[in-house]
Amino acid sequence: MKKRIAVLPGDGIGKEVARGAVEILQAVGERFGHQFDFSYGKIGGTAIDEYGTPLTDETIQLCKESDAVLLGAVGGPKWDKAPAHVRPEKGLLKLRKDLNLYANLRPTSYYESLADSSPLRKEVIQDVDMLIVRELTGGLYFGKPSERVQDNGQDAVVDTLYYQKAEMYRVIKLAFELAQGRKKRVTSIDKANVLESSRMWREIAEEVSKDFPDVTLDHMLVDNAAMQMVKNPKRFDVVVTENMFGDILSDEASVLTGSLGMLPSASISEKGPYLFEPIHGSAPDIAGKNMANPLAMILSAAMMLRVSFGMEEEAAEVERAVNQVLDAGFRTGDIASFGQTHSSTTEMIDEVKAVLLENEAIMHIMGAYA
């Protein structure tokens, strides 16, 4: 059946990696006989330059009319000094809010072939398999007021951490449901020794856990969690946490796989369409140089196949092709060990595509002799 995919490449390396995901999906379509229709929209700085706003109503409409959304990344120094309402990042936040994407799933798994490119010892990271469930539409990112103020004649500033109970409840419940299909362990991360919002978060986690007797729950303060994540990452299965803690911890978790350029994500809502994006940003330091690692974006496309379209075999094939390319020694700079030759973004994309199509040929031949 035809699937409509909205593609929002965004800024910087977002454009380079989004192109890769589209090429891989085209190869999947060719191999498995699916029709994927791609429609392009602008978001972030690119949209500011053209329309004066980081997200137009047309782009939101395009996303709502699609079966899934693929997003590259937004932001860059060109727009860093822009007033708050026309910052590229505001476009992404508005899109997440408008599509009600309340949960952001960020899986981190171990890649045997990348063990040498991690700064952590192999014994520490081997077999890590963690899923961070990040609340995505509440907390400090969206609380009002968020502004500069005058306080007793002093320049001051306020940001607000606001959550409704129901917003915490639904994402924590989802984390428990996901844990049931995994190792049945949820670690809820908060700052309950200081923040009232975290105390409520912890109470709700306890409340939800009563409905999931097969899943164990533990609580961890976020500062300790940041340390445990690099010291003993294997202790984590499903991690659930509020928006900003999840943002920070997931960049940290990406180091366990080897690089920020390896971590995909799925942002989901109650009824879709869902959005799929790498967790990294627009990487201005390497943008336009054909150096970015496209694998986080390609793996996000695999998550889209699985989560939005129920195409498990197709998703697994993309993941297998990525693994094969890594096993064969292809590396962008961020995942290269000392002395290894660096492949460009486009070379990596071409390699994954070639493996995908080559595997089809091999399976075809094997089928003929079966």
Ligand SMILES: NC(=O)c1ccc[n+]([C@@H]2O[C@H](COP(=O)([O-])OP(=O)(O)OC[C@H]3O[C@@H](n4cnc5c(N)ncnc54)[C@H](O)[C@@H]3O)[C@@H](O)[C@H]2O)c1
């Ligand atoms: N979802 C998003 O769109 C998103 C996420 C994070 C940051 N940002 C934005 O991106 C801009 C730059 O932010 P930053 O530099 O703090 O974070 P970043 O994620 O863009 O880059 C951090 C570091 O990781 C490297 N890196 C990131 N992705 C990579 C990849 N695929 N391959 C190889 N190396 C990669 C970069 O070169 C850089 O050294 C900011 O404007 C920020 O707001 C956007």
Ligand SMILES: CC(C)[C@H](C(=O)O)[C@@H](O)C(=O)O
């Ligand atoms: C660009 C920024 C708003 C965004 C976030 O903090 O959510 C990014 O860091 C991410 O992780 O997707």
Ligand SMILES: [Mg+2]
């Ligand atoms: Mg982030």
